[in-house]
Amino acid sequence: MFVYLLLPIFPMGCFLVPRRRQTAGLLLLVLAVSLTLPLSPTRAQEGDGALKETSLELLSDRALTPLGKAALSIRPAEWKHAESANFVYHFFHSFIAAPVSVEAEFYYRVIARELEKDTTQWERKCHIYVFEEAADWAEFQKRGSLDPWTGGIHAAGSLFIRRDPQVKWKGSTLGHEVAHLVVERFFGAGVPLWLNEGYAEYAAARCYAAFHRARGYGARPASRAVPEGMYVPVGQLTARLSYPDDVAQVGVFYSESERLVRFLSAADQRGFGTMFAALAKGARFETALAKGFGGRFMNLEALDREFRSYAIHANAAPIPN
Ligand SMILES: [Zn+2]
Known part of the structure; x- marks a missing residue:
């Protein structure tokens, strides 16, 4: 659901x-x-x-x-x-x-x-x-x-x-x-x-x-920016199996997830599609990331560093139509 x-x-x-x-x-x-x-x-x-x-x-x-x-x-x-x-x-x-x-x-x-x-x-x-x-x-x-x-x-x-x-x-x-x-x-x-x-x-x-x-x-x-103090590292965000208990964190979960999709789509739309399909078939996040984006992100930490500033800045997102 x-x-x-x-x-x-x-x-x-x-x-x-x-x-x-x-x-x-x-x-x-x-x-x-x-x-x-x-x-x-x-x-x-x-x-x-x-x-x-x-x-x-x-x-x-x-x-x-x-x-x-x-x-x-x-x-x-x-x-x-x-x-x-x-x-x-x-x-x-x-x-x-x-x-x-x-x-x-x-x-x-x-x-x-x-x-x-x-x-x-x-x-x-x-x-x-x-x-x-x-x-x-x-x-x-x-x-x-x-x-x-x-x-x-x-x-x-x-x-x-x-x-x-x-x-x-x-x-x-x-x-x-x-x-x-x-x-x-x-x-x-x-x-x-x-x-x-x-x-x-x-x-x-x-x-x-x-x-x-x-x-x-x-x-x-x-697209809503994530309040800086509430940013959740990508590894934790993508590992969630259920919604947060706290309603403010629920809002952050939606915003940050949307920003991550937007960020990855803007980086490489085709790569994002490949990653999407791999995740749907049960791949772990890092495996799917490597499959979709090759060497674009060295590892999860490198993605996290780049994504964090994108997530927390109100006007950081290039917004495609
Ligand atoms: Zn929903």
Whole structure:
């Protein structure tokens, strides 16, 4: 089970600037930008509402996990159901579920392509449970015995998220969970915790920004620096088998893991892919590092020295799109 932090505790994701709300003084800039960016609704946006509601009995895939059944046992008469090419949705309002379906399919396709995986090889659909009310989510956390800081979950191939109708920018939780889904489907369950969470953070922030850029917003992915005094050496970070007990350290674990993925991807994207595959097959960190990066890092200590300054500096990261 891989989870996502509750957003109000650790705001994450990317910065969004609505291009449609530029001030009059920036009119010329807006005109210039409008020549290259879609300021009117795109074809994808026009299809955002196209999600046909159906009944639970008529879904093409009705295999519910125990956690899925626990979700549907909360206000059981009010859940609605629908599906798209790769996902089945359980939700309360279609105006909340429709954008989720557009985002989920986008993230799934983009992340699988980045990891060089062919999604047509996986025929079964993934169930996404979309909560809205804080009280319902809290009840679900209780019934599922989840940590109170959990903001979203990927468990046994199903996703559970909360979308607050009052919040305009929904954040990167969905992209984070879809990244876990892609990783588990195509690399199996043996991917180490730091890599699973670090890659999910890294992919989600970039996908969230890309999704909104395609809809006319100025958006760039963000990455959190690790507070200097809380930096954990790479050897310890990558050896973790479970989340830290202390909630502040949980936040550092996510940030530092994301920074390590970002650092290694920027150093050599192909090498990072080779390392990812080796780790998924059970290689030790140093073995996988040598396999992916050859002599680029002499040893774990050399990597740690170089990575530490990258991890703790706010602007140290070259952020690829
Ligand atoms: Zn996660």
